[in-house]
Amino acid sequence: MDLDSIYLSLKLALWTLAIMIPLGVWCAYRLLNAGSMKAWLEAGLALPLVLPPTVLGYYFLVGFGGKTFFGVPLVFSFTGILIASLIVNLPFAIQPIQRAFEAIDPQIREAAKVCGLSPWQAFRFIELPLIWRGILSASALTFAHTLGEFGVVLMVGGAIPGETKTASIAIYDRVQSFDTAGAGKLSLLLLGISLIAIALSYGLFSPRNRHRPTGKR
């Protein structure tokens, strides 16, 4: 089995998570008070949902082809597919967190202010514990979506073994070379990982688990 590609997919998904979740929390927080620009910003951030991955990949190639980021080429490299993955995942990460922020009663925020909390303290001690389900949901979606991403990764990264050839591309490769058994094994593994990610997130969401996170306050 092509374990390199599985490892690469997991590495990409974890890197995407590590960057995307803090970025998603920041974007969702800023969107709360975006004023008249909010609708435009939301539309822009939701664009990857409706845009064909090949179109995104094409513009990425045109825009970043031949360019480097701290000496690392931006196309046909891991850095390239990571940046592309971040762009593709923007709506999957931001929207659940944004919904969670919006679900907080505005009076709760006002209560935090009249309790003398600074904006950072209000975020850290009041808002963050209240949006953790949104963050979990965003993490599960981003992780599972990155594992399955195909079009944009293929366009931006090509299929360089060990560098950009992720599991979903490896499956495509196997099928092209009539190795259906190999494709089947990889598919089953990806299915299992995705299932665990989603089940974990749904399990934590279920009503019987709706207790508050524990921790020192």
Place this chain on the structure above:
Amino acid sequence: MLKLQISQTSPMPLQIQLACLPGELHALVGPSGSGKTSTLRAIAGLMGVDEGLIQCDDIDWFNANHAKVNVNLPTADRSCGFLFQQYALFPHLNALENIAIPLRKHYPDSSERLKLAQQWLDNLGISDLSQRMPQELSGGQQQRVALARALARKPKVLLLDEPFSAIDIPTRQELYKTLASIRKELNIPILLVTHDLKEASLLADRITVIDQGISLQTASPRVLFQKPRNSRVAELVGINNIFRGVFSAGALSLDGSPHVFQVVDKGKIPAGQKVAWVIPQSGISVYAQSTSRTLAATVNQLSSIGQIASIQFLLKGSEVLVNWEASSAEIKRLAIQLGSEAHIEFDAQQIHIMPLRPINDPRRLQESGNTSAL
């Protein structure tokens, strides 16, 4: 002491002046959308205003004139406790942790914070609720926890935004008692927003009546009910015998009737001035027989609720309606029934005369600055 003089034109007009002394419970009353809550929010810094002054213990919290903002402290730096109508407890924290949150500013040690928070729970008689989550508490219990949280940071002003409106009546009575006892200990200005006049007159030392964003009158409940500044205040405080007439050197006429009353001329109203006037319930007497001082009337409407009856009389030879409330026993004694005749006496001493100004008169804006009763 809390001093407030704020104004703005949009999104809603607001022109409020008031002062609240330490230990004073000052109620803001008025119809829905009159600007009561906006006033409270402006004091806490939760809402901006165009210009004016908000000062607490001689420290400016807000100071702006001609759209130039000199001082505008953020909410967190205004030492105020705020009680919300819907409690606004932090849903992920238990009662004790909720109260510990405002202590974060001055007590970095979490065990010390929790100890102080427990003391507040003890003070308010809810020690046993410390580990309960907000959703496990009744409305009254939540409001007590919210009150403890508002007081925990030792605020210089306590702001109460319709805190009792979502609570059942027996629990409300208990909370009134709690409020009455803590206000003695606190000795800070307390502002209470309510649309319930009964509640305001029961709890408050002084009441400011607000209508369409303008403070119309500040007075003690007794003065407010007996001597409203103008006919709009009289309407807002629920006085149902508001009449119109002309005042001329001690003679007060009653529009729609030939009657004239002799009242004391304090020299404040020019002769021939059209006025509104009110008379409290205690100034109206009803008799079965006529005397030289009574006016003949017929019973126009009669409705009784329990032991109290509400009667509307029509003064004979006029279109003037007089409202009166009496006990069922009194109704029986006077043999009052629909269409029957009765004789009404107005105690001229208790008549209060007010300027007559339409509600949209811009002059009202100017006079709102002067809060003394006529």
